[in-house]
Amino acid sequence: MNNSNKLGNEDNFLEQIFKYVDGTECLNFVSSDLSDYFTIEQEIDQRRITVNKFDVEEVLSRVDEEGQEFLQVNFVSGKKILLTKQLIGFRPLTMFGLDMDKLPKVVTTPDIMNIFDAIQESLCHEDNSGEELEVLRKVYDSVVCGGESVGFNLEAERALFSRIPTQILRTSA
Numbered sequence: 241m242n243n244s245n246k247l248g249n250e251d252n253f254l255e256q257i258f259k260y261v262d263g264t265e266c267l268n269f270v271s272s273d274l275s276d277y278f279t280i281e282q283e284i285d286q287r288r289i290t291v292n293k294f295d296v297e298e299v300l301s302r303v304d305e306e307g308q309e310f311l312q313v314n315f316v317s318g319k320k321i322l323l324t325k326q327l328i329g330f331r332p333l334t335m336f337g338l339d340m341d342k343l344p345k346v347v348t349t350p351d352i353m354n355i356f357d358a359i360q361e362s363l364c365h366e367d368n369s370g371e372e373l374e375v376l377r378k379v380y381d382s383v384v385c386g387g388e389s390v391g392f393n394l395e396a397e398r399a400l401f402s403r404i405p406t407q408i409l410r411t412s413a
Contacts, residue, residue, distance in 0.1 A: 253299040253313075254278075257323070260311050266326040282327055287349040289321070289328055289391040321390050322346060330392075333385035338378040347383050352397050355380045359401075 261267045261280055270279040270288060281288045291313075298314040302322075311323040322329035329346040344351075359376045380401060384394050 253296050254293055256299045256301070257311065257313065260323055264325045267323065267328070280328065282349065284326060285349055287392055291391050319390050330386050330390045332382040333389055335378045335382045338375070338382055343379065343382065347386065349387060349392060349394070352380065352383050352387070352394070355383060356400060
């Protein structure tokens, strides 16, 4: 009886997610042949997150400081995502040597390009420091790994970053 109750909760959680996403203009479901998974795409950057429906542990309706409703989706693994009207938020992954208190608690995929732009800008300045570049590299890794850990495919972002010669990122100019 406990299992059927759990199954009922899973169905309710999925229904909450589907209803919320259907009510937004900037998030869309992408059709999939996989019956145990669903994929949501953000219109702003066409980034997609794929979620195993059995990994969803809880769905909470929340309201931000501006009064906008969003959903917090908690996974069995302890990870979570936030579904807003425009974006999917996630937590950056903790990185050794990176002060996580200086990073936002929740980031989005567009933040990845902002960090990449900051790296490029820093590389263009003669007075850039190797330390600053190393911190930016760790922030980039933290956000990309955090996104991948919740289901985003961020191979394109990894490939973009890999085009920067590693010796530039490891030495000061």
